Amino acid sequence: MRNFFRSVVWACWSLSVLGAAPANSAEPASEFSLENGLRVVVVPDHRVPVVAHMIWYRAGAADDPAGKSGIAHFLEHLMFKSTAALKSGQFAVELNRLGGRGNAQTNQDTTVYFERVPRDSLRAVMALEADRMMNLRLQEDEVRTD
Numbered sequence: 001m002r003n004f005f006r007s008v009v010w011a012c013w014s015l016s017v018l019g020a021a022p023a024n025s026a027e028p029a030s031e032f033s034l035e036n037g038l039r040v041v042v043v044p045d046h047r048v049p050v051v052a053h054m055i056w057y058r059a060g061a062a063d064d065p066a067g068k069s070g071i072a073h074f075l076e077h078l079m080f081k082s083t084a085a086l087k088s089g090q091f092a093v094e095l096n097r098l099g100g101r102g103n104a105q106t107n108q109d110t111t112v113y114f115e116r117v118p119r120d121s122l123r124a125v126m127a128l129e130a131d132r133m134m135n136l137r138l139q140e141d142e143v144r145t146d
Contacts, residue, residue: 076111
């Protein structure tokens with residue numbers, strides 16, 4: 001499971017979107033890659049003071065081993081468990097504290113985590129995502145399904 005998680009992390013890309021851009025936006029979207037390979041797209045929209053932040057992992061149900069469906073979706077749920085810095089379930093508590101809301105979904109080819117927070121909380125939500133991306137603790141009592 002840990003190797004699967006690592007492969008998902010290294011195969012992921014990041015998408016940070018500042019709301020949905022209006023069709024006549026004077027500011028075009030910008031796109032760049034970080035040194036670690038994460039792809040970032042920023043679409044400015046200054047109509048509202050919120051930020052929609054998304055992390056897209058290029059792994060989904062199609063990557064489940066033959067005969068073992070549901071692993072990608074299960075991992076989606078495990079990403080809300082503990083990290084070195086947060087107790088299990090604390091991610092949602094911290095997101096709510098920032099005034100934000102979030103969710104996740106797994107489909108055939110991707111697993112997506114998304115949050116909407118006040119604009120001044122973007123750095124904090126990015127730190128939360130980075131923590132669970134790099135420091136997820138897959139503890140037996142949180143992973144066991146029996």
